[in-house]
Amino acid sequence: MVLAVAVAATTVADSPAANAADNGDLRVAATETRTVRYGPWTLPAATGHTHDEMGSTGNQLAFNVEKPCTDCMVTAIRPNLVYEDGSTANVNTGPMLHHAVIGQLGEPDLVCRLGGLGPKRVFSSGNERTPVTLPAGYGMRVDRGDRWTMVFDLMNHAHEEKTVYLSFEYTYVTGPAARRLTPVTPMWLDVVSCLYPAYDVPAGDTTRTARWRSTVSGEIVYMKGHLHHGGRTITTTNLTTGRPVCEVTVVSGGSPEFIDPHGNPEISSAPPCVGSPVATIRRGDVLEVAARYVADHPHEKVMGIMTGWIAIDGR
Numbered sequence: 347m348v349l350a351v352a353v354a355a356t357t358v359a360d361s362p363a364a365n366a367a368d369n370g371d372l373r374v375a376a377t378e379t380r381t382v383r384y385g386p387w388t389l390p391a392a393t394g395h396t397h398d399e400m401g402s403t404g405n406q407l408a409f410n411v412e413k414p415c416t417d418c419m420v421t422a423i424r425p426n427l428v429y430e431d432g433s434t435a436n437v438n439t440g441p442m443l444h445h446a447v448i449g450q451l452g453e454p455d456l457v458c459r460l461g462g463l464g465p466k467r468v469f470s471s472g473n474e475r476t477p478v479t480l481p482a483g484y485g486m487r488v489d490r491g492d493r494w495t496m497v498f499d500l501m502n503h504a505h506e507e508k509t510v511y512l513s514f515e516y517t518y519v520t521g522p523a524a525r526r527l528t529p530v531t532p533m534w535l536d537v538v539s540c541l542y543p544a545y546d547v548p549a550g551d552t553t554r555t556a557r558w559r560s561t562v563s564g565e566i567v568y569m570k571g572h573l574h575h576g577g578r579t580i581t582t583t584n585l586t587t588g589r590p591v592c593e594v595t596v597v598s599g600g601s602p603e604f605i606d607p608h609g610n611p612e613i614s615s616a617p618p619c620v621g622s623p624v625a626t627i628r629r630g631d632v633l634e635v636a637a638r639y640v641a642d643h644p645h646e647k648v649m650g651i652m653t654g655w656i657a658i659d660g661r
């Protein structure tokens with residue numbers, strides 16, 4: 347792999363500013379960073395302390411949401427939930443980024459086949475807001491014709507309404523430098539099913555698993571995990587080779603903004619696996635994903651999801 351990223355300078359721009367082709371200036375950097383806001387949305391007030399009493403938008407769909415760029419390669423995404431003034435909105439002041447998923451309807455998903463209809467799951471975040479930076483030399487392609495749909499559920503621990511935006515900071519590469527990157531494909535492994543990822547856990551120490559037989563060979567370069575309250579670890583193992591792929595251990599209440607006004611900690615980080623590669627898999631290998639919860643009382647509608655990106659051989 348050529349070190350395309352190393353030779354491209356980095357700039358920070360508010361807009362997808364000029365590139366070399368527009369102004370003829372070959373010194374203009376090929377890497378840009380741009381923050382896209384989705385919203386605003388108003389979150390209803392909580393009516394009590396329990397999960398069911400939190401304010402919630404419920405699952406909502408937003409069609410044809412803005413992409414950071416076209417004919418480009420995205421190399422990093424930092425998801426956040428913010429107020430109008432740009433400051434972070436988190437459970438210490440009420441709002442919780444329960445989940446936000448960007449998908450492409452009608453595009454095949456690597457894992458969730460459904461006859462090739464998709465939706466292709468492109469990117470997702472929970473309240474842990476894991477920032478993604480792909481290893482140098484890799485990028486996720488965004489084409490002109492791609493249409494992004496967002497599914498989101500935002501919640502509120504505060505006893506008054508809150509108005510928030512999802513704010514995603516994208517880093518991307520355009521032009522010839524983009525063509526030197528190795529394209530990666532999103533992969534979503536889930537302990538439930540590919541369409542509805544929620545399930546209930548009983549009290550105690552339990553692990554739920556699911557398997558996927560890979561239809562491709564390639565190098566996994568990034569994996570991250572998503573669990574809910576009570577979750578401890580999420581792991582992927584290659585059962586065919588016996589080798590671990592990635593284990594993510596979540597941290598709860600790691601900083602004050604992840605502790606709600608009632609003193610309840612939420613998951614604050616989920617350190618990802620990053621490498622070139624994290625693991626190499628072959629077509630036909632069976633991957634097992636396992637989500638472990640240690641819950642002091644039963645929890646409804648939890649999740650056990652590991653998402654990442656794979657450089658598929660020959661693509």
Ligand SMILES: [Cu+2]
Nearest residue numbers: 444445472649
């Ligand atoms: Cu979730």
